[in-house]
Amino acid sequence: MYNCFDIAKQFLKLANEENLGLEPMKLLKLTYIAQGWYLGFYDKPLFANNIEAWKYGPVIPDLYHVTKRFGSRNVDIETLELWSDNKLKSTDQDFIKAVWNVYKKYSGLDLSSITHMKDTPWYDSYEPNVSHKIIRNDIIRSHYKKLIDERRNQS
Template identity: 30%
Template sequence: MDEPVEAWRAGPVIRSLYNAIKQYGSSAITERLPVRWFSWGRALKIDATAAAILASVWATYRRYGGVELAAITRAEGSPWWTTWKELNGKAMDAERWVIDNALIQAFYAQKIKAHNAGEGEHAALTQ
């Protein structure tokens, strides 16, 4: 994905995804989203590692509703929280709203490592 994750007041946002689902408001998304909405296009092949990661993410988070998922993404110490904290009280330059990919990668690599070490069912992914 070549589109940045942005730090909006309500939480982390991928703008093309937001634009595709904003019509639902706080209601459930009841249909598949057309691929054309996304700037990165359609993935033709997903390797085994990516498929395993996606399956794990789905197994972990599918039971949560929107409110719970939003709370997880905005939790203290999350990439959004860290970025938003830096922005708070400063001039809101559009470039500074982007959550650094290195920050996202480091945060979730640490969570996966903790999870693999047996720190609760999914506690490492949600704390």
């Protein structure tokens, strides 16, 4: 299994290929969203790191603490090289690219709004004044499976 840095690094590679940058918020949200869709489609996590329900949304603390120093500036890929040690399988690279192609047009704030909606894993898990509340993978999986079913029923 990968770690969150492996996934985030792949998003940075894709952004660099298109001469785009990713600030920490957008990178965090993309990595979280990729985990959600992967759980929904494959019933297993894409990466092992915990996701927590913080006041301002779902956060992957390990990734947050490494990238927060960038503030609103773009994260450089070299920062993640120290933490990323797994080579992604081509099928997983393709999966991340599919997520990228859908969500790259959104800003970090847009993605944050998407992950804060009513009936999302964050919404169902967040408790004010509770620190380090983990959003369980089964809750994330259930939410994304529901989204997959809704999209299939629309077709």
